[in-house]
Amino acid sequence: MKAFRLEDVNLQYSGRPVIERLNWQADAGKIYSIIGPNGCGKSTLLKALARQLKLQSGSILLNGQALSGFAPRELARELAMLLQSQDKAPDMTVRTLVGYGRFPHKPVWGPMRKQDEDIVDWAMKQTGTHHFASRKLSELSGGERQRVWIAMALAQQPRVLLLDEPTTYLDVSHQLEIMELVADINRLHGVTIIMVLHDINHAAAYSDEIAVMRQGGLYDCGKPEEAVTAAMLADVFGVEAHIERHPRGGRPFCIITGLLRKTGPQPPKPEQAEPVEAAIAVGSI
Structure with missing residues (x-):
């Protein structure tokens, strides 16, 4: 089954063509990394997959359905996206932030139900963040905060997780922690992972397939031994x-x-x- 199918996708940013006639597909249940030099369109592509950018032309299908046809809450139940790490942490506890991941599933104006609380507990245990659930995000290290953001995405229970440079600003040990966590989410829960990475060796070590971009197009896509x-x-x-x-x-x-x-x-x-x-x-x- 195809998680994503892109056909002749054209994207502009600030009136400038960034991606032109891109065709690509991603199978469900696999880990994909998107690599390429700065300015080649990696993050732009990821935002398009999350429907944060409007296509100039072409189409994107998610699980066989046009991405444009999803209602916002319906789309939020299908995929989650984490942008690059932010310098400023929200002034809230870890548990409060992870609870935001339940918004697409619970009643719009209703409180958190027991099943929502149980899923928040589960997401924090899966990411190793449950032991500092009551602490403020501002009190945590960069690696700990990144795990909390991933816990929030996991509480959302998406079928697809999009990550934009998830290891940015982290030291070597925390980078490996995040990459191992991402691999576990895929292996244990079958979540399709599509992430933008700068570290080519991380992409090779943790991906089922690597998409290589150059100048707004797809240079190559294949298994790590084929692409790298x-x-x-x-x-x-x-x-x-x-x-x-x-x-x-x-x-x-x-x-x-x-x-x-x-x-x-x-x-x-x-x-x-x-x-x-x-x-x-x-x-x-």
């Missing part, structure tokens, strides 16, 4: 890289060895420059 290649890193990111196999699991692991040299006119060699010009150049460094 030295040729792709050269074409898309402009870097030289060596691809190894990770000792745990055999997934591709890229080692960046340098920038590719730019082609085009080169500056004159020192002996070709006039003596005075050379002295000015050295003195200006």
Whole structure:
């Protein structure tokens, strides 16, 4: 079953074309990572999947139904989206924030029911946030806050979870905690995960498939061993890289060895420059 199917999608941002004629599909129950250089349209695509941006043309289907045809609360029961970490934490307790995930399911003006409270408890236990449920978000570390946001999304009980750079601003250990948590949500609950990542090795280690974007289009999409290649890193990111196999699991692991040299006119060699010009150049460094 296809969680998402995109057909000839065109998107603009501030009047400028960002994504043009993009075709892509994501199977239900898998983990997908979207990678690519800054400005290639990764976050724009994710917002379009969450219906936060209007398509210029083309169509997006969610579970076989036009994304535009979902009522807001109906869509919120199908998918959840977490943006990049925010600098300012809301002035509320962990449990209060996680409870917001129940809004699409409970009566509009009604209080939290016992079944809602039970799901909030479950979501906090799943994410390891239950032991600081009464603390304010402002008192938590960045990694702890990110787990709370994921708990809120889990309490929403979506079939699809969209994550925009979930490890941004976190240290190495907290990055791995979040990636392991995302993998557990997929494995234990069958939630389709689509996330934008900057760390290519994280994408390779945790994804079933990787979508590589370049200049508003899809450069490639496939299993990590198919998508993460030295040729792709050269074409898309402009870097030289060596691809190894990770000792745990055999997934591709890229080692960046340098920038590719730019082609085009080169500056004159020192002996070709006039003596005075050379002295000015050295003195200006």
